[in-house]
Amino acid sequence: MNSEKKVKLTIPEHEVMSPGHLACQGCGASLAMRYALKALGEKTIVSIPACCWAVIDGPFPYSAAGIPVMHCAFETAASTSSGITHAMSQLGQDDVTTLAWAGDGGTFDIGLQALSGAAERGDNLIYIVYDNEAYMNTGIQRSSSTPHGAWTTTTPVKHYKKGPKKNIVEIMVAHHIPYVATANIAYPEDLIRKIKKAKEIKGAKFLHLYAPCPTGWKHPPAITIKVARLATETNVFPLYEVTDGVYKINKVIKNVKPVEEYLKLQGRFRHLSKEEIDFIQQEVNKNWERLVKLEKAFGEDSE
Amino acid sequence: MKKVLTGNVAAAYGATAARVNVVAAYPITPQTTIVEILSEIVADGELKADFVKVESEHSALAACIGAQSAGARTFTATSAQGLALMHELIHWSARARLPIVLTNVNRAMAPGWSIWADATDSIAQRDTGWMQVYCENNQEVFDTVIMSYKIGENENILLPTLINLDAFFLSHTSQVVDIYDSERIDSFLPPYNPKYKLDVNAPRSFGALTSPEHYYEFSYLLHNAHKKAKEVIREVGKEFGKKFGREYGLVEEYKCEDADEILVTYGTIAGTTKDAVDRLREKGRKVGAFKIRYFRPFPDEEVIEVLSKAKKIGVIDRAVSFGHEGPFLSEVKAALYESGNYVPVYGFVAGLGGRDVSIADIENIHDHMINNEPENLIWIGVKK
Ligand SMILES: Cc1ncc(C[n+]2csc(CCOP(=O)(O)OP(=O)(O)O)c2C)c(N)n1
Ligand SMILES: [Mg+2]
Numbered sequence: 125m126n127s128e129k130k131v132k133l134t135i136p137e138h139e140v141m142s143p144g145h146l147a148c149q150g151c152g153a154s155l156a157m158r159y160a161l162k163a164l165g166e167k168t169i170v171s172i173p174a175c176c177w178a179v180i181d182g183p184f185p186y187s188a189a190g191i192p193v194m195h196c197a198f199e200t201a202a203s204t205s206s207g208i209t210h211a212m213s214q215l216g217q218d219d220v221t222t223l224a225w226a227g228d229g230g231t232f233d234i235g236l237q238a239l240s241g242a243a244e245r246g247d248n249l250i251y252i253v254y255d256n257e258a259y260m261n262t263g264i265q266r267s268s269s270t271p272h273g274a275w276t277t278t279t280p281v282k283h284y285k286k287g288p289k290k291n292i293v294e295i296m297v298a299h300h301i302p303y304v305a306t307a308n309i310a311y312p313e314d315l316i317r318k319i320k321k322a323k324e325i326k327g328a329k330f331l332h333l334y335a336p337c338p339t340g341w342k343h344p345p346a347i348t349i350k351v352a353r354l355a356t357e358t359n360v361f362p363l364y365e366v367t368d369g370v371y372k373i374n375k376v377i378k379n380v381k382p383v384e385e386y387l388k389l390q391g392r393f394r395h396l397s398k399e400e401i402d403f404i405q406q407e408v409n410k411n412w413e414r415l416v417k418l419e420k421a422f423g424e425d426s427e
Numbered sequence: 428m429k430k431v432l433t434g435n436v437a438a439a440y441g442a443t444a445a446r447v448n449v450v451a452a453y454p455i456t457p458q459t460t461i462v463e464i465l466s467e468i469v470a471d472g473e474l475k476a477d478f479v480k481v482e483s484e485h486s487a488l489a490a491c492i493g494a495q496s497a498g499a500r501t502f503t504a505t506s507a508q509g510l511a512l513m514h515e516l517i518h519w520s521a522r523a524r525l526p527i528v529l530t531n532v533n534r535a536m537a538p539g540w541s542i543w544a545d546a547t548d549s550i551a552q553r554d555t556g557w558m559q560v561y562c563e564n565n566q567e568v569f570d571t572v573i574m575s576y577k578i579g580e581n582e583n584i585l586l587p588t589l590i591n592l593d594a595f596f597l598s599h600t601s602q603v604v605d606i607y608d609s610e611r612i613d614s615f616l617p618p619y620n621p622k623y624k625l626d627v628n629a630p631r632s633f634g635a636l637t638s639p640e641h642y643y644e645f646s647y648l649l650h651n652a653h654k655k656a657k658e659v660i661r662e663v664g665k666e667f668g669k670k671f672g673r674e675y676g677l678v679e680e681y682k683c684e685d686a687d688e689i690l691v692t693y694g695t696i697a698g699t700t701k702d703a704v705d706r707l708r709e710k711g712r713k714v715g716a717f718k719i720r721y722f723r724p725f726p727d728e729e730v731i732e733v734l735s736k737a738k739k740i741g742v743i744d745r746a747v748s749f750g751h752e753g754p755f756l757s758e759v760k761a762a763l764y765e766s767g768n769y770v771p772v773y774g775f776v777a778g779l780g781g782r783d784v785s786i787a788d789i790e791n792i793h794d795h796m797i798n799n800e801p802e803n804l805i806w807i808g809v810k811k
Binding site for chain 1 (some may be wrong): 448451482483487492493494495496497498499515516615625627629630632633634635636638641708
């Protein structure tokens with residue numbers, strides 16, 4: 125090893141969040157917040173509804189986030205943040221970023237109405253959903269973000285989840301907000317760039333952030349990043365952004381890996397038959413083709 | 428400045444005079460005009476505030492909670508179904524010790540759909556930790572909005588207030604109201620400046636996971652704030668009286684001094700009861716009226732002091748706690764039990780779903796008390 129060689133950091137070195145939080149080993153959501161706060165800095169106020177992060181930050185009187193944290197009711201991440209951002213504006217603190225930080229259950233399901241309201245009103249906030257594809261806080265129940273084929277405690281192996289996960293990104297694009305993007309903890313540079321970009325835009329911004337949960341997905345904590353990266357390398361979770369309605373795929377995978385490689389690392393998919401895996405592969409292909417068409421039709425180079 | 432205003436306009440003008448920073452509200456009959464007027468006042472720039480046109484009452488209160496936590500003075504208004512939809516956050520805002528002010532137009536709960544007066548909606552919020560006031564007239568609505576900020580924002584109190592006004596009888600009925608602009612109110616109500624708020628220069632977490640080690644004390648402190656609030660309500664009511672000529676307390680007595688029978692009630696029925704008392708007095712009956720303004724904190728001291736001197740008490744509720752009796756009746760009886768003075772108490776339920784309660788009804792109630800033994804639940808005018 126050459127001790128002279130210095131690693132050049134490609135993401136901000138400054139840490140806002142402290143260690144000593146309560147996340148499980150290998151938690152994708154805790155890493156997600158750490159990166160998000162590197163992008164946003166200390167002048168940020170976050171609303172956190174009921175979700176794993178309501179625990180991760182620490183019990184009273186502790187807090188790991190390093191910024192003001194407003195714990196709020198499960199379905200109110202967006203509406204609470206709406207209140208905060210309007211207060212900031214009235215109190216002359218427009219330089220403060222208002223962040224809503226919720227799980228997939230709090231976003232795709234119970235909080236969807238409040239999110240839709242805030243987006244339509246154009247309230248000046250960044251809404252980030254960290255997606256671990258189930259209700260993890262309450263012990264791994266299905267949400268409308270749980271993908272086809274997955275085991276959860278309410279979709280047990282004999283009756284595993286049938287049907288696709290909700291396309292939250294398209295729902296948010298349909299609100300005509302200035303910025304909607306996907307990001308993945310396995311691609312921190314892309315993630316941080318997108319959050320920084322969102323910070324500079326006025327209005328409602330939405331990020332769909334992919335964050336594996338070893339406890340709920342039944343994979344070893346050590347391979348969280350590997351699982352997350354495979355989600356993008358298999359086109360299960362493509363990285364793209366929609367800025368003022370203009371689509372841009374941020375990462376086109378040259379040698380797309382078979383979905384099976386992603387699925388087989390996770391206990392939640394262990395029961396799947398060959399046919400089911402083939403079906404999931406076809407769905408992933410279809411979704412990818414659809415996205416490519418969208419970029420062609422509504423991308424920078426489109427008419 | 429005297430103006431002819433409905434109760435809803437009085438509420439909106441109260442919030443304007445209190446210089447609220449953020450309003451978040453959602454329309455529902457018969458509260459809607461509060462939302463309409465305030466949105467116009469804000470859009471016209473007469474009130475420097477943000478009006479968040481939310482997609483539900485749930486989001487309305489959530490937005491107020493967020494804004495108030497960030498240091499803004501907030502206002503919202505609703506009625507019946509909307510208040511019920513807010514319920515989770517009604518608890519939240521009280522436990523978070525946020526002095527939000529909400530005017531609730533008392534309306535019956537569905538089904539059947541009813542837009543008319545009934546106090547069941549607010550009574551159902553009894554144990555949330557909010558202070559609750561019931562108004563008799565539109566002047567009281569305006570004054571109470573102003574006073575509620577001053578009381579709630581007191582650093583020893585930090586509690587939200589639910590101000591109730593009866594559907595249509597106040598919300599849509601015009602009365603003469605003496606109103607003041609914000610300059611006049613400023614000398615009475617200082618700007619909101621909470622000690623703890625969401626502040627990027629002093630980051631704290633609010634409302635985190637709380638173990639049995641601490642939760643119990645949070646509840647104890649919330650209750651103590653209610654106890655202390657009684658004194659603050661009396662003081663602020665007196666100060667308001669000095670400044671604006673109308674004094675308020677937790678209760679209001681009317682000809683109770685020498686009364687043998689006292690009729691206890693709240694909301695607009697209190698006004699009707701005063702008129703009935705005048706008529707009954709003309710007939711030589713020694714009767715008085717006792718209006719309860721604050722349901723929470725409950726004014727047991729005043730109730731005991733005034734009511735334990737009477738020979739009979741009648742409590743008229745525009746609500747019923749199903750399977751039991753009128754909710755105010757329960758409170759009055761409990762307070763009298765506490766005093767050790769067991770005056771016979773009659774419980775009347777009247778006017779549910781907006782049915783009219785007339786002066787004649789109140790006179791009949793008094794006749795009933797003279798001629799019958801006490802009962803807990805006497806239905807007035809029920810069609811059997
Ligand atoms: C109104 C309401 N219903 C249900 C709950 C219980 N609850 C708390 S967290 C949670 C699931 C959260 O799932 P998600 O949003 O995906 O976040 P995660 O736990 O996965 O991080 C549920 C159902 C609640 N707190 N409030
Ligand atoms: Mg989840």
